[in-house]
Amino acid sequence: MDVQDETNFAFTLGYRFHDKVGVELLAALPFEHDIHLNGDNLASTKHLPPTLTLQYYPLGGTQARVQPYIGAGINYTHFSDEELAIGDLDLDDSWGAAGQVGVDLLIDDHWALNAAAWYIDIDTDVKVGGTDAGTVEIDPVVVMAGLSYRF
16 A cells, blocks of 8 residues: 655644753644555545654754754554545554654744654554454655744
């Protein structure tokens, strides 16, 4: 099975509780994916994948103009609106690991440009008509660029 790519609006909320350590929540509007088998559109689903990461800033300090970081954490994915051309489709919610790399480029004391990428392990058990049909691995690489504000 092949899960099609999707682009959507996402945002993050982060808090640095130590000079070199912070947490960040990645949230987004639900993603909608078509699921193909041998090139044919077999099914579709929506999913909501909030992801929480613990981040490490090796340069530390809030005054560094360039602030690279890495993160590791956990993802919970809720599937909804599963549709199958013939029969019932059920995708189980998923828990998985997540990894992140990113960089903040400070503009001034409050504003920064941000670029980040996450790898998220999203595997879901599939049931068709109530019968186990295997596992679908979505495992996206999420890429984001944005503007951030610090309080």
